Amino acid sequence: MRLILAPMEGVIDASMRALLTQIGGLDRCVTEFVRVSDRLLPPRVFYRLCPELQQGGTTPAGVPVFLQLLGGQAQPMADNAVRAAELGAPGIDINFGCPAKTVNRSDGGAVLLREPLRVGSIAAAVRRAVPPGIPVTAKIRLGFEDRSPFLDNVRALADAGVDELAVHARTRSDGYKPPAWWDEIARAVELVDFPVIANGEIWSPDDSHRARAASRCEDLMLGRGVLCRPDLPRLVRAAADGVDTPALDWLDIAELLQGFAQQKRLACAERHAAGPVKQWLGYLRHYYPQAAALFADIKRLNDPQTICAVIRNHTPARVQARAVAA
Numbered sequence: 001m002r003l004i005l006a007p008m009e010g011v012i013d014a015s016m017r018a019l020l021t022q023i024g025g026l027d028r029c030v031t032e033f034v035r036v037s038d039r040l041l042p043p044r045v046f047y048r049l050c051p052e053l054q055q056g057g058t059t060p061a062g063v064p065v066f067l068q069l070l071g072g073q074a075q076p077m078a079d080n081a082v083r084a085a086e087l088g089a090p091g092i093d094i095n096f097g098c099p100a101k102t103v104n105r106s107d108g109g110a111v112l113l114r115e116p117l118r119v120g121s122i123a124a125a126v127r128r129a130v131p132p133g134i135p136v137t138a139k140i141r142l143g144f145e146d147r148s149p150f151l152d153n154v155r156a157l158a159d160a161g162v163d164e165l166a167v168h169a170r171t172r173s174d175g176y177k178p179p180a181w182w183d184e185i186a187r188a189v190e191l192v193d194f195p196v197i198a199n200g201e202i203w204s205p206d207d208s209h210r211a212r213a214a215s216r217c218e219d220l221m222l223g224r225g226v227l228c229r230p231d232l233p234r235l236v237r238a239a240a241d242g243v244d245t246p247a248l249d250w251l252d253i254a255e256l257l258q259g260f261a262q263q264k265r266l267a268c269a270e271r272h273a274a275g276p277v278k279q280w281l282g283y284l285r286h287y288y289p290q291a292a293a294l295f296a297d298i299k300r301l302n303d304p305q306t307i308c309a310v311i312r313n314h315t316p317a318r319v320q321a322r323a324v325a326a
Contacts, residue, residue, distance in 0.1 A: 006223035025233025036071030072107035120156030205239035
């Protein structure tokens, strides 16, 4: 079983990838998408969204990071895939799943699922352009308005020569509303001879077991569940292996949060430092009650130093002592 960290625009950046992969359990990450229009992008765009390119294409924990491209024109997508490969990306992922209205109106993401021939032509152009040793993967949903084109899109991607396919088990119209239709993914598994990866509504080890059984997928892609429970990949892997492993408690999470807030305070412009901390707390509060209280105290704050001080006031003495020692 492989566990892959899903891309989440504006939420899972290089610093979050570094934090989550150090906890363990993840086999791969995928970046936020590089938006491709009609031209070859300069290297700085790739380095901004994937600074891991300057570190061998992996997080500090050694987990490979595939670079994701999003766009509706085959040749520019191919050209930019070549550039990403030249810059050291260990793999190229193509986004056919983004449900955002602004993205879909600009001929990108899930809207392309209406046109399986275009999906196939984009993927084929990227696969032809990228050296054979570099995997080309794709992510789709079950469809745009409905599921009727699902298998046509799967066939188109298989014919294009992609190496793997991740499927978010909902249509674009479904958004993120439960449930995820994992059993629909099994139709793709029956159709192709490359790995299919199940994604959607995996919040616990029990969910992971049900998702694998229903989808008939060996591998899973985890997204929002990892932000709510940062050790979810480790727990999922342990459960699959029949091994007992302790879950992180609030003391552990508080320590991670303290370090994350300090890192953002030092690395980001002041006006940008608060947002990622609030975003992460917004997810953590769904699982940890202490995070909800902390979020309530910082949600209207914007000064990063003040936010760090409030976090210290909420965190146990053990965490504060370690922060001072560091």
